Amino acid sequence: MSRTFESGGAKVTKLTPHARINRGTDFHADWLDSIRVNMSAVERRTGTVTGRRTVKKDWQVAWMLKAISCIDLTTLSGDDTPGRVRRLCAKARRPVRRDLLQAIGAENMGLTTGAICVYHTMVPTAVAALEGSGIPVAAVSTGFPAGLAPMETRLQEIRASVAAGAREIDIVITRAHVLNQDWAALYDEVRSFREASGAAHLKTILATGQLGSLNHVARASMVCMMAGADFIKTSTGMEGVNANLPVSLVMIRMIRDFHERTGQEIGFKPAGGISKAKLAVAYLILIKEELGNKWLSPDLFRFGASSLLGDLERQIEYHATGRYSAAHRHSMG
């Protein structure tokens, strides 16, 4: 078995999530013209890829740790309070019980989640709670989740979050631009968000559950990347249908296309509805197969999830002890 080590086996803590930002390209309508997505074939691929690949035993544990390192631990609720956010931040710093990490020999990896994801109001609390951890704070923005606030308001929200210390901005696009195939308007919108984000990473949420077809998802993905998205993200978590493997495959393939065209590596973030370790591993398999190992890092891949971590912890405990676990044995986030 050959092993490839990235940057000499660097520890997780050394990973630098904000290495570079995507400056984008001009708007290329012709890049969109050739996009074709066949939904049945896409579903066949996603339906069989997890039958073709699997990880067992120690490999499975390692992959679950990888999943944890890629989680944007999220709370996006009207009743969020500073206390709730601080608890979540503590969980992000120490996502897995120390004794379990010791049992599997992973206590010195400096494992944390990929980020904390909150509303703008909670950014200062989160930034303070995560100080010194290196864990970035992501702020959902631009009138999340509907994104229908006035443009100026949306831009201001981005600037305010960046000023408050958010290093990642999760914006929502105007779905109408996609539904009406006004790609230039979508490009201009995301371009404006890109500029407002400055040095912060821009993650564009497509709300794929509201776009009607995979062909729209593909084109919207490409437009967002042209306009400077650092990550493309499936969902707000508030749509009727959130992330799933077919939608993800379509977006991943657009990332690959964009990379082939521009050399830019764009990240991917499925969000909403991913709550089981098995499904998280399936996502990692899909990423590995379609984009390659380089994308299996919080630099380029995140889960937008709140309850996924709990299931991963329980599975890791099973691997460490041979006993099935229970939620109350793990610290709540």
Place this chain on the structure above:
Amino acid sequence: MSKRNPSVTIQEKFESMEYGPAPENAARVNEWLDENGRKFGHFIDGRMVRPKGAETFDTKSPSTGENMAAISQATSREVDKAVSAARKAQPGWAALGGHGRARYLYALARLVQKHSRKLAVLESMENGKPIRETRDIDIPLVARHFYHHAGWAQLIDQEFPGYEAVGVVGQIIPWNFPLLMLAWKIAPALAAGNTVVLKPAEFTSLTALMMADLLMEAGLPPGVVNFITGDGRVGQMLVDHPGIDKLAFTGSTDVGRIIRESTAGTGKKLTLELGGKSPFIVFEDADLDSAVEGLVDAIWLNAGQVCCAGSRLLIQEGVEDRFITKVKSRMEKLRIGPSLDKCIDIGAIVDEVQRQRIDAIVQQGKKEGASVWQPDCALPTEGVYYRPTLMTGVETSNVAAREEIFGPVVVSMTFRTQKEAVALANNTRYGLAASIWTENINRSLEIAPQLKAGVVWINSTNLFDAAVGFGGYRESGFGREGGIEGMYQYLKPAFYKKLKPAVNMPLPKVTESREPGAGDGLPALDQTAKQYIGGKQARPDGGNSIEIPDHEGRLAGIVGDGNYKDIRNAVEAAAAAGSWASAAGHLRAQIIYFIAENLSYRAREFETRLKTLTGASAKGAAREVARSIDRLFTYAAWADKFEGRVHSPPMRGVALAMNEPVGIIGIACPDEAPLLAFVSLMAPAIAMGNRVVMLPSQRYPLLATDFYQILETSDVPAGVVNIVTANRDDLAVVLAKHDNVDGLWFHGGTEASAEIERQAGGNMKRVWTSGDKAYDWFDTEQGEGRHILRHATEVKNIWIPYGDQT
């Protein structure tokens, strides 16, 4: 569990994100092999039989080289025993009725599911294909096949009235899908009330023998299913066995041809599923990424050891570079390894012999100018493996583009237009399957009927379902498996047993020269019938004529003495009339009605001719002409009504089963009821869109030559019907040897039928002979209807997955 130490290890794995080993557990299979002493006999008359001192051979696991068990080589004694056990069991099995048989088939479906993992593991070990495939594809399809055919058994009386079981069926299956092919063979045979003697492939006998356990567990009556093992010699014994009523074979075209030749003239019913060189067509407007995945399923499923593998990649020129780049980077991700690893894409090649054959064609193709590309993947050190291979720059003349490679090798070439794509796709002797990738529904639905293939997958590939028939055109064989069309392969019309023996009438000498003139002292006006070729009356190429006597020996007329060149011309004319195949059923109906109308105008004349030639009574002659008009009406009626089906396989989409014309059919007519038989055979063929070369009754050809005047006045397009007179049986052999003739119907007794069937094997023509029997053309049940229309059509199944709304 907690005995895991090395922190390095987990972290290394965290960094490398490799998959690691994921072996499937083989313990239960090994237990089963051990319980059987790793030595197997045959399954005959309900029990395992191991003849003392029998010759055995080893069966190996190709992915490890490990010896799995000793398999017995059957002798003629075991073959005899198995056939007679099946013969003895058949009446009881048929008499059990549809519901009774349905219960057994249902039990088998359940048993396959209950033992699914064991079967999947054994199949993977012995064949070398990935456990992923046997677990997720083969075994579920096996269970599905038994369920579906439990249903056909249950519905047999309602859905197949007037049909009965063929009898004892011999079945020979290949090593690439051992258990699936077994299910495809025995499920419909049993549903229809047949009993079975099946020979598994010598490389892969074990899952059949494990299945024997399940048959016993289901309590299947002894003799209903028998398995005999061994190599091709055992297959040949089964083929030659006089106690077999039907043979069903899946395997290579070469062996299929041997079987066709061996069974020629025996009256054994035959189904052949043979080789292929199936096109995989990618248009510039396809979802290219999905097409790449489709290609993976097409050519690297079971390491390409699949008869319907998409082995010829046809790419629209403008996207060739992009597509090939994508294919190569996808190939880099393919994992090759031991079959029981749950994380591999390509397993072992079934045997070293096969691996060498694959490599020989690849090397020859390289010599002929192809570029060969393989990913730089590691191969296991043990076992028989071949790297996935892409050959580009392959011209149509390259051996790798023409021969079935039966391995993980795809050859690619480009096309400019849709028309050229179809032409390239059809530029093969085979015709099993095709895959079309385009997002343009107009394009895909236009192409699907133009492809010479029994199965067409649109934006998909290698999809199978028990309800959807599978089988080939051209040299990919004939007959279908699955669906209602597959059931008919195991049934025969009940009236067969009522058919009377055929009577062949030799052509007597003319004893009295010409009929007298009209009494004006002048001779009667010379009437010389000609051949009718390409819509024109044509003098015979040889320049000779034959005198035809009336029933009293007087000269009734002169017909051309056709020879092989007339046949050649007739077939050329038929080939040029290809647009008849795509003419609307409505148009064909109009023309056939018009033929009937024109015959009615000249009814009196035909009645006179019948009386003079055959000695029929006035009443009898009038009846034959009237029935001929009636029959023409029947097929004018059918022309726009013998339609296909819409299947709903378990997916979001449909599969259209379309009845397509066979193509060019040669039809040799019997002497009985010479006008009615001629009409009864010509009309269904042309109603379904075929073009025909008619060989009229040798004794009464004048009825056919009179008939061309009716064709001429009925707007029948040139070349659709051609008539060549002379020695019928000799000309039928010429037709049988013509490789542009797709079907041959021979109603002329048994004398020539053996030679015709032998020669027809050259291009795997669809042959329908009446054997030594004669149809009663006046009998509606025998003389017309769906059983004849099925000979005039091929079923093409077009898979159409759909969906765009998320």
